Amino acid sequence: KPDMAEIEKFDKLQLKKTEMQEKNPLPSKQTIEQEKQADEL
Incomplete structure (x- = not known):
């Protein structure tokens, strides 16, 4: 299971x-x- 605390403190800016x-x-x-x-010609 991934560590959600790490994701929550990630700075998107x-x-x-x-x-x-x-x-x-x-x-x-x-x-x-x-x-x-062109195909019809």
Whole structure:
């Protein structure tokens, strides 16, 4: 069982702020439509 006392006294303010960045964003509807049209040719 983890030691909860250690977790409770952890200072969140010491953590660095990070920017989340999507590694594999989904294509937009516009991109999907363009690819569908290209496949139909």
